[in-house]
Amino acid sequence: MDDLVVQLKALAEPTRLRIASLLARGELTVSELVQVLGQSQPRVSRHLKLLTDAHLVERLPEGAYVFYRLVAGGPGHRLAGVIGELAPPDDPVLKRDLDRLDAVKAARAAAAEAYFKRAAEDWDRIRALHLSEDEVEAAMRDAAGSGPFDLMIDVGVGTGRILEVFADRVGEGIGVDVNHAMLNVARLNLERAGLTEASVRKADVSALPFDDHVADLVTVHQVLHYLDDPAIAIAECARVLKPGGVLLIADFAPHQLEFLKTEHAHRRLGFSDEEITDWVESAGLELRRRASLHPEKPETHLTVKIWAARRVSPRISRSPVRIKASSV
Template sequence: MDSEAVKEFFERVSGDWDDMRSSFYNADIIDALAERTQLGEVSTVADVGTGTGFVAAGLAGRAAAVIGVDNAPAMLAVARQSLDALGADNVTLIEGEIDALPLPDDSVDAAVANMVLHHAPDPAAMIAEMARVVRPGGRIAVTDEMAHEYEWMRTEQADLWLGFSPEQVADHFARSRLQEYGYASLGMQ
């Protein structure tokens, strides 16, 4: 499977994705991302691989602005409908690649990615891009990168990677321009 196949998968399941993802995580992930990035009312945050906008919607009430980036137009269409229904008018959605973010250098206070790293053609490049767009002193947070042996996720969830070991994650972060990085298990479903 390649990145184009991943995009085609998300185009196909966009209308069902919110139901599908609910079996993997709940709204607690939004609290964890906001806490890890120290999001505040004046913050601008990039939601990388925003999908149907679940995380963007949750962060909209905690930040001044949220920029959701995804390469699947159908996912962005679902996100726009959901965000409009919630009145989340501080969320901008942009079509773009997760490893070549269409944002200027140092343009956001934080960047988050939930259930995305295992879809990245080059996970280190995705993290480096997140680091590139974050202002000095800003933070990034990536969830759901734990290594697993669920081979079925390659076909049923379009995973390119079956997660990563803590050492691989550390290597991905070390290759970015981040000055400090850490790894923490949040103990969530």
């Protein structure tokens, strides 16, 4: 009862009601809220602190940026969400807020699309080297199983596509990446897809910001070949899996396309079944399924491999793993 009183008091102020209404429509930074509300940054930050202390709003650091959103679950989420829905749309102050919010989101979308356009040429060239994404995604869904999965973590979220692929089987999806510009691309795509239960945050695969044994599904799609030490990434993904949870990896089989190293920053030219099996078993998982998607021209194109492993016990690792810095 005391917590509810604190939350009601936190919302019983016009600016904080406006903030709750805005955050009910998606994540925003302090600077974006300043633009919408027309108030100083210190004042907006003070209101956000009160809402955060009342467990109505949560703070998500992202490098030099900090995003705020309504808490992901519990009474605070329901209360703040209801307040956002009850806000009268014909109120002139709220209407002005929403008009400004549209302008802020349009500017964010323009920046995200500009970044995506710069990167898309490289991605298109790599995609042309293997089977269609539709075939890869269908194989990933098949390997993961039907779920349902309460919590999915997508490591190296990229455009957010894998969160979309599994949205019908997932209660909550969280994508992580180290690239702020890429996270904004994913935010834009998830918002356009109407996936309100999916979100993204900045994080390194070597230090995921989650407790042990919380995720039902962890996906790692075309990420391992960028890493200095893929074993570390797999061990960290295994750490956050629940007993019975699934780790799903999609990457390339061993190949000889050296230009991917020199021109596209690939650290590894694919992975064998043996090394993936060794890494997942060292992380306390059991490899359950693997699939190979072969191209029509194996001499010049890439075979995509899919591996699905399951945590069969709460154990983290059967042997120590050397830890060093790596990034998504």
